[in-house]
Amino acid sequence: MNLREKYQIPDHALITVAGTVGVGKSTLTKALASELGFRTSFEKVDNNPYLDKFYADFERWSFHLQIYFLAERFKEQKLMFEQGGNFIQDRSIYEDTGIFAKMHADKGTMSEVDYTTYKSLFDAMVMTPYFPHPNLLIYLDGSLEDILNRIQQRGREMEKQTPLSYWEEMYGRYQKWIAEFDACPVLKININEYDLLQDQHSLESVIAKIGDKISRPGALAK
Ligand SMILES: Nc1ncnc2c1ncn2[C@@H]1O[C@H](COP(=O)(O)OP(=O)(O)O)[C@@H](O)[C@H]1O
Ligand SMILES: Nc1ncnc2c1ncn2[C@H]1C[C@H](O)[C@@H](COP(=O)(O)O)O1
Secondary structure, X not given: OOHHHHOOOOOOOEEEEEOOOOOOHHHHHHHHHHHHOOEEEOOOOOOOOOHHHHHHOHHHHHHHHHHHHHHHHHHHHHHHHHOOOOEEEEOOOHHHHHHHHHHHHXXXXXXXHHHHHHHHHHHHHOOOOOOOOOOEEEEEEOOHHHHHHHHHHXXXXXXXXXXXXXXXXXXXXXXXXXXXXXXXXXXXXXXHHOEOOOEOOHHHHHHHHHHHHHOOOOOOOO
């Protein structure tokens, strides 16, 4: 019996992995998809036409980048549902507005009018009764120190050169955001609870928790 069957994870489920930059979303997404036989949906980082420019000049490019991410994530969301689920998604669409756009608007690196335009587009597309929410959002948490080390270790130049205050601000916002998030069921996992590099078996404990959460009444009804 494979782990998907053992922990009764429905093959039509849509699971999204959320958490701050560098916490380990992509790594967990790949590992879970491979173990469960799910497909993956990754965010566009390598061929993103705005990301480098954005890190070099937030004020100039934040609106462009948000519109780009919104369009890409919405297309992915549509595809995942058209294909009947069976996906693990690297980062939820909710973080775009709940964390990134809001943070840049509050900090003045996105103008008020741009934020209002972006938010009304987001709400019209996403916050409607017709938009299907994921069956589960896995929230990855860890200490800021561990996460900063991971950002350094991964080595994306644009992120390495970004001031510490940016990551501190984002980290604090994530804590508040997840405490209030209620669009779909949430499973919180601390990155110290598993170790994909040294101990492949530790993934089973994560899958057991997913099974427990997703098989609760109501979890698949959204
Ligand atoms: N479970 C883990 N144990 C140790 N290092 C990890 C783990 N998960 C991710 N990493 C490392 O942390 C860095 C960031 O991981 P990544 O999955 O790219 O994060 P995210 O997608 O959240 O930005 C990478 O260098 C990755 O190899
Ligand atoms: N909506 C976003 N606004 C600004 N920056 C974003 C947004 N979504 C992702 N990003 C950035 C953050 C990272 O530099 C890369 C990839 O994110 P990661 O958490 O490493 O998967 O894109």
